Amino acid sequence: MSGFSLFDLNPEQEQAVRTTEGPLLILAGAGTGKTRVITMRVAFLISQGVDPSHILAVTFTNKAADEMRERLAKMIEPSQAKKVTMSTFHALCVRILRQDIEKLGWKKNFSIYDEGDQMGLIKKIITRTAAKDEKLDPNVAKNLISKAKNNGWREVSPGDEKTLAGAVFARYQAELKTLNAVDFDDLLLLAVKVLSEHADVRDRWHRRFRYLMVDEFQDTNRLQLELVSMLAKPAEGTGGRPNVAVVGDDDQSIYGWRGAEVSNILEFEAHFPDPVVVKLEQNYRSTNAILNTANFLIKNNPRRRPKKLWSSAGDGDKVRIVGMSDDRQEAEFIANEIAQRSVTESAPHEEFAILFRMNAQSRLLETNLRQLNIPYRIIGGKSFFDRREVKDLLAYANCLVNTDDDVSLLRIINTPARGISSNTVEKATDFSAKQKCSVFDVLTNEAFRGTLTKRTVESLDRFVEMLDRFETKLNTPLSDHAAVLREMMKETGYLDELKRTCKTPQEALSRETNLMDLLKSFEDYQGRSSEGLRGFLDEMSLRQEREEDDDDARGTGVTLITLHAAKGLEYPHVYLIGLEEGLLPHDRSKLEGTVDEERRLLYVGITRARRTLALSWCRHRIRYGSPMPCTPSSFIKELPPEWIIHRDATQILQAPVSEAAAKSKFGALRAAVERAAG
């Protein structure tokens, strides 16, 4: 059952696993067995006598952390595996801050604001701060704030407040603090701050973690690098070297637009001097036709660590570049071909994936796949956490845990309607701003209540009493927190109101199910953790990932996915569509000077394919309703001529056909007829 063997590794992988002391940079190309190396390195460390609780493995996403945990549990004693800390950057920061955030002036029960909460707050501040003729896009403001936090303008200088954006930033920060809340960037920022300003805190975490590993290092931003440095670097003068192993691939850095710094991996030696550098170049995923296409393309990037993927799997089929007359033909062609190939090559639908730059491109594909009755699943889309009822319940819960959390309080203060009008709410927020206290405190403030009608005051009393009562219930020792929430949903009439406002019974059922699912997962959480509601809310805030496919069609069908979301995944047969100038590379990237990142994006897409790969481009594409002429992506000229083959969809469709191909043509014909009829 359990166990691991270094004999299963190639020489480079083995070197990566065996290098346990000092800085280590593992340059792991696509499909080179990265996760295997990381988990085996952890197992190896433990086999060498390292206390598992001294090992920290940081990942970017929960999914990656979960996968690592699972794999490790198969290699070593599960009780040992459990002691290893495997966590995302943000979850690690929450752990640090829950202990010591009071040193920075927040209370221990701080709330974590997700992007939605953050946007709500920013919008509110903009409308309050902006003069009549001034306007500021809240999205722009959000990005500015995030950039500011990541670039270390920790505080705003007085001069910055003259601009609207500067003023909004300053007020946003101040307001978060009075709300006793932090956003995602703050988690990193404040963790770095508390570690750098408090030697005792730093020492404690130093003693805790002796061996650090960081996955997807090319995606780390400046604060994440600082955090790693802070945790890894032995105190000045001790002469020790940091045991920090990072794994990543600069060629797969595709998140620069949200703060990732490729320089973290490109200039690793500057941050951690004299590291051992191991390159993993043997690929276990793709054919050499695919790998050479990828290698040849990525060579065009100037700033990179040279790498050349190779495989012992043979050459494979050439990579097809298919020219299409327009995006309709592109979708139709691909749907038809998948229908055909699933028969002639007896390839199940789940072996196919269609990759694209923009979500909007999936629409036509969906239409065509549906017409041919080909099952498909779209990765991405709306998140479970964006659903109104889920946010409402979490807001109720947040109010019980942190009464200063105005954003949550305002969300539920009159949901369902309980006689607290928007007018009253506005008065209350104004009052709280003047008094520099939370809205909840204002509700019981006599001076404020004096300005209201008797009726309104009664409504407020009922609301406050309700929150107080459930808060007390929650804090009763041994109370079942999930049951308290469930009771609250009933008693406040929220559940009834939710069902009442649904147009269809199906909708009512699905919304109620969402609520019950959330409560169920809270019960599960209570079963495995003693952190209570606060811990559950942390986990919910930090697990924002989109849920996988809708129940029944799990893991079946053709995958439709963006290039970004496809990173880390693989499919036997890949169609990569829309290789047109302006789409890939995207127009905006030329404006912003990030064409290199677009090239890496295409590189990521190409290296998803195991056996066959087709790239397509259209001569016309419908944009904003009308057809626009397109030219093939400049990246196509960068591909190796001997490993690719150019085709044209129109010619293929007109060529004499085999029986199987004839079937697909019939399908297209039937589809066309159905379209005309419908």
Add this chain to the structure above:
DNA sequence: TGCTTTATAGTTTTT
């Protein structure tokens, strides 16, 4: 308070 109309913009997305 909830619904309809109108305006507007329009990559990529996890924590």
Add this chain to the structure above:
DNA sequence: CTATAAAGCA
């Protein structure tokens, strides 16, 4: 074109 958000209306 079409999704979404804000504004206006009953």
